[in-house]
Amino acid sequence: MQKNRIELAGYLAAKPDLRYLPSGTKVANARMGESYRYRDHEGQAQSHTNWHSLTFYDDLADIALTYEQGENLWVEGTLQQRKFTPKDGSTRTVYEVVVRSCHLVESPRIERPLAGGAPPAADKVPPEMVEPQEGATRDATWPM
Numbered sequence: 001m002q003k004n005r006i007e008l009a010g011y012l013a014a015k016p017d018l019r020y021l022p023s024g025t026k027v028a029n030a031r032m033g034e035s036y037r038y039r040d041h042e043g044q045a046q047s048h049t050n051w052h053s054l055t056f057y058d059d060l061a062d063i064a065l066t067y068e069q070g071e072n073l074w075v076e077g078t079l080q081q082r083k084f085t086p087k088d089g090s091t092r093t094v095y096e097v098v099v100r101s102c103h104l105v106e107s108p109r110i111e112r113p114l115a116g117g118a119p120p121a122a123d124k125v126p127p128e129m130v131e132p133q134e135g136a137t138r139d140a141t142w143p144m
Helices: 059-064
Strands: 006-012 018-020 024-041 045-057 074-082 092-104
Touching: 018 045, 024 059, 045 059, 045 074
Parallel strands: 045 092
Antiparallel strands: 006 024, 006 074, 018 024, 024 045, 074 092
16 A cells, blocks of 8 residues: 655745646746744753645646745645756755645634724734734644
């Protein structure tokens, strides 16, 4: 049995860009970052961000162009390894996620009382920039 499937949720580093293959096929490319937090062996809080290259073909390329930098995106697809030769003559290998389905994830909400009483919504804020409430867990400030 063989299986190649990947699911990711993260934030877009920039608005996807569109290009066309020689065959005329539309391709949109984007980068997505997903972060996690942990404590090192000395108990110090650390964070790490993994960066993923996303490739959207045909109709999904049109959908990808509606996304903006900083939006929280969920994607499902396959991992692809591709080799190419740039102008300098060296051989390079890239790994990319060929997106098969995708959708936006609702922005997290921070429950902070205001003078007016209504809590504001965090608008496209990466998780490391969201201030956790007292006693809150990671899931409360960054739903996955």
